[in-house]
Amino acid sequence: MTGVPRSIETAVDQAKAATRAAIQAGLPRIVVDLNIPELKAMPIAEQFYPLMTELELPFKMFFPDAGAAALARRDWDNPEFSIRGINEFKGRLEPDDEACLIIEPSAVEVTDVEALCNEATGKYVVMLNPKLEDIAVVGIGYAARQLRDRFLSTLETAYYLQPLEGATLLRIYPGPWQVWGEIADDEYELLGEFPTKPSTEAIANLFADEEDDTSDGTTPPAKRPQKGGLFAELGQFIRALTQ
Numbered sequence: 001m002t003g004v005p006r007s008i009e010t011a012v013d014q015a016k017a018a019t020r021a022a023i024q025a026g027l028p029r030i031v032v033d034l035n036i037p038e039l040k041a042m043p044i045a046e047q048f049y050p051l052m053t054e055l056e057l058p059f060k061m062f063f064p065d066a067g068a069a070a071l072a073r074r075d076w077d078n079p080e081f082s083i084r085g086i087n088e089f090k091g092r093l094e095p096d097d098e099a100c101l102i103i104e105p106s107a108v109e110v111t112d113v114e115a116l117c118n119e120a121t122g123k124y125v126v127m128l129n130p131k132l133e134d135i136a137v138v139g140i141g142y143a144a145r146q147l148r149d150r151f152l153s154t155l156e157t158a159y160y161l162q163p164l165e166g167a168t169l170l171r172i173y174p175g176p177w178q179v180w181g182e183i184a185d186d187e188y189e190l191l192g193e194f195p196t197k198p199s200t201e202a203i204a205n206l207f208a209d210e211e212d213d214t215s216d217g218t219t220p221p222a223k224r225p226q227k228g229g230l231f232a233e234l235g236q237f238i239r240a241l242t243q
Contacts, residue, residue, distance in 0.1 A: 004168045004180050004188045005161070008034075012044060015159040016051045018173040022158040023055060023099075023124055025174065029117055029155045030126045035162035041104040041129045042068075046076060048128060052099055057124065059099035062086045062116070064109050072103075086112045099124040106131045114151045127155070157197070164203070167191070179203055 005011040015032045022030045034044060045061070052059040059081060063069040066085035073083050086102065086109050093100070093116075100120055105113045110132045117125050132152060133144075158173040168188065171177045176193040183189050191206045192198075 002172065002175075004170060006186070008039075008044075009047075011161055012047045014161075014172055016048060018159040018171075019051060019126060020055065022156060022173045023057075023126075027156045027158070028120075028122075028124060030124065031130060031155050031157045032126065032128050032159045033157065033161070034129060035160065039129075042072060042075070045072070045101070045103045045128055049081075049101055052081075052101060055099075057099040058094075058097050059101055060084065060093065060097055061101045061103065062088075062105075063103050064105055068103075086116065093119055093123075097123060099126065102127045102130070104129045104131070107133060110147065110151075117151070117154075160197070167203070167207075169198070169203070171197070179206055181207070 005014055011034055015034065019030055019032055032048070049059075049061060061069075061072070061081060061083045063072060063083070063085055066088060069083045069085045069088075073079070076083075086105060097120075100116060100123060102113060102116070102125065105127060113127070113130075113132065133148075156173070157171055160169065160171040160177070162169040166182050168180045168182075169177070170180060176195055177197050178193050179191045179198065180188040181191045192202075194202065
């Protein structure tokens with residue numbers, strides 16, 4: 001399941017495969033990020049958490065607050081595993097717990113998330129769609145650098161999917177970060193690979209390089225629509241999941 005996914009289900013399958021590989025490689029702090037506008041995390045979490053059962057990892061799930069946790073318990077018919085708000089984790093981890101799944105934590109909860117990760121030594125922590133860096137909350141300058149150096153730099157992105165304008169940024173562990181360009185409806189070409197997440201400038205340079213390569217007119221330039229094809233391909237699934 002490599003390349004740009006054509007549905008939310010395929011993206012979740014890719015994310016599960018990448019997370020499985022990361023856990024089997026022994027990575028303790030794992031990030032899964034489906035960076036798609038308006039996509040709600042709750043239905044994705046429902047599709048994702050069975051991976052923990054498949055791997056036979058006793059786990060606990062945490063949401064940003066107790067209300068979201070209660071809603072998940074209700075909608076999922078009170079599953080056997082524990083579902084709590086992230087601020088309720090203290091004293092909740094048992095010696096036989098082997099993993100924690102944190103759903104959509106924000107910068108507001110970053111202190112609690114960091115504390116949980118520190119307490120979960122020897123266990124796996126998987127974060128689904130985290131938004132831990134918010135300048136309005138964590139600030140800029142020294143405090144933000146401290147947070148990145150002390151905590152955020154310890155996280156490994158196992159899966160990342162972000163539609164861009166005419167392209168898609170994708171990472172499937174253990175592979176590199178990839179930029180895929182849309183050349184036609186439902187057709188993509190691999191424009192470049194990076195060992196770490198590429199900057200906006202690095203991605204822009206890929207398109208600049210491609211334009212230079214085709215400037216002699218021997219090869220027609222690739223089609224670049226105003227919005228990435230992934231938006232169109234996933235539109236019906238996004239609408240279904242955000243209702």
